[in-house]
Amino acid sequence: xxxxxxALAFWLFSEAALHAQNKYLVxxxxxxxxxxxxxxxxxxxxxxxxxxRQKQGIGITEREFPPNPSYLQSLRDLGVKVLYKTRWLNxxxxxxxxxxxxxxxxxxxxxxxxxxxxxxNARIAVEQLSDNKAxxxxxxxxxxxxxxxxxxxxxxxxxxxxxxxRGEGMLIGVLDSGFLKANQHSSLQAVFxxxxxxxxxxxxxxxxxxYDDDKHGTNVLSCMAANTxxxxxxxxxxxxxxxxxxxxALSESKIxxxxxxxxxxxxxxxxxxxxxxxxxxxxxxxxxxxxxxAQMNGDIALCTRAADFAAAAGIxxxxxxxxxxxxxxxxxxxxxxADSVLAIAAVTPAETKASFSSxxxxxxxxxxxxxxxxxxxxxxxxxxxxxxxxxxxxxFAAPLLAGMAAGFWQANPxxxxxxxxxxxxxxxxxxxxxxxxxxxxxxxxxxxQALAGQCANVRxxxxxxxxxxx
Numbered sequence: 515x516x517x518x519x520x521a522l523a524f525w526l527f528s529e530a531a532l533h534a535q536n537k538y539l540v541x542x543x544x545x546x547x548x549x550x551x552x553x554x555x556x557x558x559x560x561x562x563x564x565x566x567r568q569k570q571g572i573g574i575t576e577r578e579f580p581p582n583p584s585y586l587q588s589l590r591d592l593g594v595k596v597l598y599k600t601r602w603l604n605x606x607x608x609x610x611x612x613x614x615x616x617x618x619x620x621x622x623x624x625x626x627x628x629x630x631x632x633x634x635n636a637r638i639a640v641e642q643l644s645d646n647k648a649x650x651x652x653x654x655x656x657x658x659x660x661x662x663x664x665x666x667x668x669x670x671x672x673x674x675x676x677x678x679x680r681g682e683g684m685l686i687g688v689l690d691s692g693f694l695k696a697n698q699h700s701s702l703q704a705v706f707x708x709x710x711x712x713x714x715x716x717x718x719x720x721x722x723x724x725y726d727d728d729k730h731g732t733n734v735l736s737c738m739a740a741n742t743x744x745x746x747x748x749x750x751x752x753x754x755x756x757x758x759x760x761x762x763a764l765s766e767s768k769i770x771x772x773x774x775x776x777x778x779x780x781x782x783x784x785x786x787x788x789x790x791x792x793x794x795x796x797x798x799x800x801x802x803x804x805x806x807x808a809q810m811n812g813d814i815a816l817c818t819r820a821a822d823f824a825a826a827a828g829i830x831x832x833x834x835x836x837x838x839x840x841x842x843x844x845x846x847x848x849x850x851x852a853d854s855v856l857a858i859a860a861v862t863p864a865e866t867k868a869s870f871s872s873x874x875x876x877x878x879x880x881x882x883x884x885x886x887x888x889x890x891x892x893x894x895x896x897x898x899x900x901x902x903x904x905x906x907x908x909x910f911a912a913p914l915l916a917g918m919a920a921g922f923w924q925a926n927p928x929x930x931x932x933x934x935x936x937x938x939x940x941x942x943x944x945x946x947x948x949x950x951x952x953x954x955x956x957x958x959x960x961x962x963q964a965l966a967g968q969c970a971n972v973r974x975x976x977x978x979x980x981x982x983x984x
Contacts, residue, residue, distance in 0.1 A: 536632035537597070538615060539772050539816075541605040541625040542585050550579040558601065562685070562785025563827075570828040570930040577823070581606060585623050592617055597720065598776045602823040607633070607772055628816060634769045635800045662746045664863050665737075665888040669918040670959040671749045677963075679921040681738075681753025685712065686920055687781030687829075688913075689774060689791040690734055691761035692716075692727025695897035699732065701740035702895065705755060710739075713784060716759040717773040728763040729897045730909065734792045736895035737910050738917035746893050746902055749917025756784055766798045771816040774849070778817075778824045778831075787923065789829055790916040791821075792909035794836040794847030794872075807845055807875060815848030825854035830923065830931040832856045832916035834908035835883040836872030846872045846882055856919070856935055857882055858912040859952050860889020865943070867951050871908055874950030884935070885942055886952040887911040887918075915957070922959055926966045937962045 550557050555564050555574050567574060581599050586606060589596055595609040605628075610618065618624060627633075666672050674680075693714075697706050705711055714724045724731070741751040758781065760773035774793065781789055795817060797804045805815060812818060821831050835857045836847040850857030850872075860868040868889050874882040889911035896903040923934050939945060941962035944955030 535595075535609050535611055536615075537607060537609050537634055537769060538618075538631070539605060539607050539628040539633050539769075540589075540618060541603060541627065542581055542623050543625045544623070545576055545579050545582055545604060547584065548576070548579050548582050552576070559783050560785045563783055566785060566787065566828045569927075572826070572828050577602060578827075582623075588621060588623075589618060594618060598717070598772075600772075600775050601779055602820060603775060607769075607776070628772070629768060629803060633772060634767045635765075635798075635803075661744070662740075662748075662893040665892055665914055666747060666749060668861075668863075668865065668888050668956060669749065669915065670961075671914075671918045671921065674749075674918065674921045674925070674959040675747075677925070679925045681750030681917065681920050681924060684750065684753045684788065684920040684924050685756065685784070685786045686738065686750065686753050686788045686790060686916065687756040687758060687777075687784070687786035688731060688735055688738075689758050689760045689777045689781070689789060689793065690728075690731030691763040691793070692729070692759050693724045693731040693735060693757050694727060694729040695725060695900075696732040696735055696757070696895075697725050699736070699895045699897055699900060701736055701742040701746050701902070702732075704741050704751075705739045710752075710754040712754050712756055714757045715777075715780065717776050718759055718762050718770075724757050724759045727759060728761075730761075730763065730792070731757065731759070732897045733894040733905055734790070734909060734913045737892065737913035738790070738920075740895055742902075746895065749914050750920045751917075753917070753920055756781055756786055761793050766795075767800065768795075768798065768803050768816060771795055771848070774817040775820040778820045782824055782827050782829060786829060788916055788920050789821075789824055789831045790833075790913045791831070791849070792834045792907075792912050793817075794834060794850060796836070796838070796843055796845075796847040805848065807843070810845065810848060810851040810875060811878070812851050812853045812880070815851065817849040818852045821849035821852040821855050825852070825931060828931050830856070830916075830919055830934055832858060832912050832919060834912040835859045837870045837907050837909075838872045839868070839870045844873060845875050851882060853880070854932070854935075856884045856915070856938070857953070858908060858915050859883040859886040860906070860908045860911040861886045861952065861956065862890045863888060865956060868906070868908075870906070871911075871951075874953075876950070878950075881948045881953050882950065884953040885915060885938060886956050887915040918957070918959060922962055922966075925963065929966070937965050940965055 942955040
């Protein structure tokens with residue numbers, strides 16, 4: 515009788531597992547028979563996204579086509595729920611059970627899937643997941659007031675503002691873990707009252723509200739968009755923003771990389787000029803999903819591939835290098851290993867490397883990270899108190915630099931995204947001797963402007979003058 519009970523229990527467990535609804539990222543073999551065409555890109559891209567490509571001489575190819583609708587319908591006909599689709603990787607995130615997945619993988623147009631199963635936490639029990647993610651972003655905050663002059667002036671963004679380049683007309687997509695109470699913080703009031711948040715989406719929860727989750731995105735956004743005189747002025751406080759939640763702060767799995775892909779593609783289709791992402795991936799809750807340092811070569815990680823596709827579409831992609839400098843991993847994380855993005859390291863207010871800032875791989879012939887900005891004692895908006903706090907992490911170095919880069923591009927609209935990267939590198943403190951700690955170093959707006967042939971339009975700001983008020 516005991517054996518019968520055990521057998522019955524096992525059968526019930528097996529049946530439950532067979533019919534459990536899991537999530538899988540499946541890829542298709544081709545885009546044959548697609549109803550989309552190169553000659554009519556408005557079917558899948560906004561006019562702004564098309565204009566970005568035209569401006570930089572980037573042709574529209576089949577890669578921009580959404581997956582074939584007939585393929586998606588075939589999945590639905592099997593009872594599969596299609597959650598999101600990816601143009602660049604030609605696939606879809608689906609929700610189904612293991613039995614139906616077998617049918618999906620047997621379809622003639624299906625190439626395979628990402629990883630070895632459920633993209634969230636394949637081959638690991640839920641009770642094994644870590645619930646201690648408080649330090650996921652490597653930030654250290656304390657209550658208090660501070661002044662943002664140093665973090666702005668380090669990049670010469672104060673001169674950029676005085677010259678009239680504060681991000682006007684630029685659209686920045688922010689991929690993060692949530693923007694808690696960003697729409698209520700006083701320092702961000704102008705962004706909302708002037709309707710410069712052009713859209714929001716939460717890819718984790720599949721809805722439009724991004725203001726009730728994690729605060730990290732609010733901290734990050736404030737580095738660019740805040741405008742509180744004598745306390746916090748962002749580097750692109752007149753730009754417009756697209757706020758996208760792609761990260762679940764309470765877990766770490768490859769599905770978050772998939773959300774990053776969907777977020778980047780959405781940002782592209784809307785027409786962003788710049789993507790800032792203060793997120794990084796290397797090790798996951800399920801060790802079976804972990805990347806190895808050798809895989810951080812610019813070609814393998816899911817979000818890394820998407821970051822390069824975003825750059826190929828003419829977007830300037832700025833990402834944090836990572837906060838693993840003091841950890842056993844110590845190296846940069848995806849997508850900062852992507853070839854065509856700016857991976858940003860962190861420095862102290864004295865312009866020395868922050869100890870936690872991730873470094874490049876010794877065997878990598880490329881220079882990574884690429885550039886650096888202030889990443890300790892950074893003044894950010896604190897959504898919990900409604901005031902401000904000091905924070906640390908490459909999470910904040912990246913948006914500070916992204917905002918400056920947006921202003922530089924505003925000042926030089928004829929440049930391509932790759933030319934912007936080149937001028938910023940050439941303007942930086944280690945331009946003549948880049949290394950694997952800070953890359954080319956800290957960029958300088960005035961020097962970049964001079965290199966771009968626009969020096970006559972720049973007025974220098976003496977060190978004793980505070981950031982100009984709007």
